[in-house]
Amino acid sequence: MVSVEETHFDLNSANALPDTYTWLTPQNQSQPSQGPVSIPVIDLDDIDVIDKIGRACEVLGLFLVINHGVPEEILRRIESEARRFFSLPADQKLRAKRIPGDFTGYGPLPISKFFEKKFWSEGFTILGSPIKPASAVWPDGGHTQFCDTVNEYQQAILKLQARMLGLVMRYLGIEDENDWLHYIGEKGALQLNSYPPCPDPDRALGLGAHGDSTLLTVLHQTGEKGGLQCKIGEDQWALVTPKPGSLVVNVGDLLHIISNGRLPTAVHRVIVDADHHRYSFVNLWGTPPDVKVMPHPKLVGPGKPPLYRAVTWMEYLGIKTKILNEALDSIRVHENLGDDESIQNHNN
Ligand SMILES: C=C1C[C@]23C[C@@]1(O)CC[C@H]2[C@@]12CCC[C@@](C)(C(=O)O1)[C@H]2[C@@H]3C(=O)O
């Protein structure tokens, strides 16, 4: 039998960076942004919130939100439950190990297989009810507090996500609730991430560059240093500096599709630190199982053909799990004529 020690490398007690975690390619060495790029901060109580949130989605697809209405007490509790989970011995966490083909579980994320080196992070994904994985970890009742907290956190974040989606829809000119309420219903996947201090942070990566397959992703993070970076232009990365009381929001592929390409999916990654142990609690929010996601009919018309075919969230997750960065292109039915590069491709 293979022991836990042979298969599981414990990042929390490592004092050197193993070869399997050492990035030699420019993967984590591309240029940090020249000069400070400011990440927009959107105040949900702002009188011009529709315009401001819409523009933030349109420009970067990533922003901070304040006055978001998620009670601080819930944020503190999810943090404390995540810390309780990640500080367990490896063999106890591994009782919830992700089985290949499953979304839920503890272990390397679906994107890991697309990267040549491992990520300096631990993750626990919960899609659906937390009861099964949590009671595997805590068979003696310790799971109840964890599950209650996960449920309350997701409920509170879902309320915020639905509110923001309404604002963005109105920005796009989709005023009538009946034209977008059907996107709401799924609570999404909760991704708990732990990024322990790293002995050689310049040669490691917490999480590789990716876009989320979501409508919107909302992320709460610990500490003041940050680690999340947002891709700007070709090969520059801006640090999403934490701001007390704020949450991070990013546009995912589903909203990009619905907006018919107008709102970009935010490409992001995570860097790590020598001293700071960072955690993030990420709600990856998609559409209900029976909803076909496609460019919204109100955003399609003469001169504005639909750029993508219809997909359900689950179908899209399946595609993304197989071909990651090519997923959007694989459902594209028309080039974006507003985009210089696309026009060139079209002419060739
Ligand atoms: C619902 C999901 C979205 C996600 C795959 C998952 O099943 C649960 C984890 C999510 C996550 C988080 C990190 C990046 C990502 C690309 C990945 O590998 O796992 C996303 C997936 C996604 O948004 O496509």
Ligand SMILES: O=C(O)CCC(=O)C(=O)O
């Ligand atoms: O930890 C972070 O800041 C980002 C995590 C992330 O991108 C994800 O879980 O999808």
Ligand SMILES: [Fe+2]
């Ligand atoms: Fe992400």
